[in-house]
Amino acid sequence: MRRLRPVAVVFGIILGLYLIGRAIVEPFGIDVSDPATYRHDWGGPSLAGVLAVHCGPGIVAAVLMVTALVRRRRRDPVDSGHRHLEE
Numbered sequence: 001m002r003r004l005r006p007v008a009v010v011f012g013i014i015l016g017l018y019l020i021g022r023a024i025v026e027p028f029g030i031d032v033s034d035p036a037t038y039r040h041d042w043g044g045p046s047l048a049g050v051l052a053v054h055c056g057p058g059i060v061a062a063v064l065m066v067t068a069l070v071r072r073r074r075r076d077p078v079d080s081g082h083r084h085l086e087e
Helices: 004-029 047-075
Strands: none
Touching: 004 047
């Protein structure tokens, strides 16, 4: 089971980066001033619904990835390389 953990982490990072990229691109891919461009998309017919469905997972992925990085840094502090001079 321990061998599958790195595979799951890599897959999660790839999926998370995809969702974050999609969340960034989605508002530019639709014409927010023309409801006809997003009316039949998932989450439509409202703009809020479309953005929630298409951008929401990317926002959640970004929050989870940042949280994981912060927890990892707190758990495993990196040696700063500064050594105290002993007299």
